[in-house]
Amino acid sequence: MVITGVVKVFSAGGNLKNVQGDTYDAFVTRKRLKQIHQLLHLIRNVEKPIIASRSAFFIQSFVKVGALPDFGALHFLTQIVGPHRAKQLMMLGDRISAEQAFQLGMINEVVDDDELIDRANSIANTLAEGPSLLIGLIKQLVNRSTNVTLEDFLEIERADKAYAFKQRM
Structure with a gap:
């Protein structure tokens, strides 16, 4: 922007x-x-x-x-x-x-x-x-990190990391 x-x-x-x-x-x-x-x-x-x-x-x-x-x-x-x-x-x-x-x-x-x-x-x-999916996920995760507990965020991170790796293949 x-x-x-x-x-x-x-x-x-x-x-x-x-x-x-x-x-x-x-x-x-x-x-x-x-x-x-x-x-x-x-x-x-x-x-x-x-x-x-x-x-x-x-x-x-x-x-x-x-x-x-x-x-x-x-x-x-x-x-x-x-x-x-x-x-x-x-x-x-x-x-x-x-x-x-x-x-x-x-x-x-x-x-x-x-x-x-x-x-x-x-x-x-x-x-x-660059990797547009990964760049988008980074911004989404940063935005979400301010609204959840660390434990909830780590669960989101695990799911999104697995998704991001799958998309690289």
Whole structure:
């Protein structure tokens, strides 16, 4: 996944007019969030690294508009940066640079703007030439490891390792 920062915004969030006053419909909001949550699962399971251009930035600005963070931000950010830093980022709504996001473990790599596409292509070629099933399993197992006990995870690992070896043959 490539985050360029080339245009004004990658994602500015929802239209606040849709969730205010007489036009607010909780049922419609829940339905919309369910669809977005399905998209989040797809994005989370993308079996590729995330790189960003140096000019990209990240911000959890929900607090600045009186909204609770959504799209799994409370969950994902807490897992990635820890509860103290997640609270700081979400309660203050401060903008952080791509370099800061890298240092916090939010993205895999930061490159100069003019090198982004070449680097993304290089990574894509490396992954395309690699064992795609194995690369996908690695990401899936890392994602699952945060939600299960060690004993349960080791059982999953045994099953997936046997599957991966069988696929190599």
